[in-house]
Amino acid sequence: MSKEIRITDNFMCATVMKNEYICRSFIERMLGINIEKIEYLEREKDLRADPFSKGIRLDVYVKDSDRTFTLEMQCDDRKDLPLRTRYYQGLQDISFLDKGNLYRNLPESYILFICLFDLFGKGLPIYTFENTCIEEPSVSLNDKCRKVFYNVKAWEKENNLERRALLEYFYGRKANDDLTRAIEDQVHLTQNLREWRKEHMTVEQEIKLQASYAYDDGFSQGIDQGAHDARVETAKILLANNVDLSIILKSTGFTAEELENIKKND
Structure with missing residues (x-):
């Protein structure tokens, strides 16, 4: 009997997120935003500045009318994740500006890491980062970049019930609402192909x-x-x-x- 492959497998997660309904609903829940229509969805998108630079492969890359979303599944506790988000952002911006666009046209960007561990060790279910002024935290840089790390181990501390259901499911518990059941069905369908x-x-x-x-x-x-x-x-x-x-x-x-x-x- 073949071993069961869960949603936390990188390749499985990337495949399941090719389903536009699941991908859009997942991002909407995790960020608390609305996405009218996904204009571009690519699994395992390759990015590099030039043929000789270090390239990256994004598990899931999504674009709507004026925003980009990168989704990564992370099982291993690698301490370089914060620096990876910096490099990811840079390559995405280079890719966009390569088309002759102006700086002011850079889209709002979200980089999401679903982690099976607590990267920052503070016990929070979500860690969200934006650039603000150290001297005056109320002043935002307004560079339209946001990095979000989800710690599925702390799913019980998440107050938003819909987001909590997703974190709980990725932690390894049973699917318990419409979206997590849809994800579970897609996982079963995929692993039987x-x-x-x-x-x-x-x-x-x-x-x-x-x-x-x-x-x-x-x-x-x-x-x-x-x-x-x-x-x-x-x-x-x-x-x-x-x-x-x-x-x-x-x-x-x-x-x-x-x-x-x-x-x-x-």
Whole structure:
């Protein structure tokens, strides 16, 4: 019997959020806002400033008429999350301004992390950050950026009942309202799709392979270089076995152009 894959699995969460109703309702609840219509929804969106810079892969990227929303599922307690939000924001802004837009046209931006741990250790269910003046906290920078970290472990402390239901569900409790039941149904439907499980298994195996390469090479070359070399070796293995290009891109984080260069230099 295949193991059960929960919503807290990154790949599962990204897949479920492709459902526009679920994604829109989830963001509305978590932020307490209304979204009339999602204009753009992309799972595992790749962003990088240039071919030689560090790229990122966003689990879920959503755009409406004048706002962008990035949603990430985070299972491991990594202390670099605050710095990652800084880099995420920068790359998103570069991507937008690359089209010739003016600074004043930058959209309102929300970066959301659903965490299975308490990143800041204060026991709060939600940590929301905006840029304000240190000398006069009532003065906002008005840069239209907001970073929100959800701590599902503290779901019982959340006063908003609808948001509490979502945090409770992500914590591992049973679905208990319309939205969490809709998410649960989508999870069950997705994990029973043979092609999805095959894709999930491939990604999972390659992540483990990358981690092992990074560990072995990290001592002599540094963790960053080791991780990069691991991704290159992973790409070579998958290319040699004629694995579908879309799966290689998702598994390694490389762009199509970078994969082409790896093939040429192999």
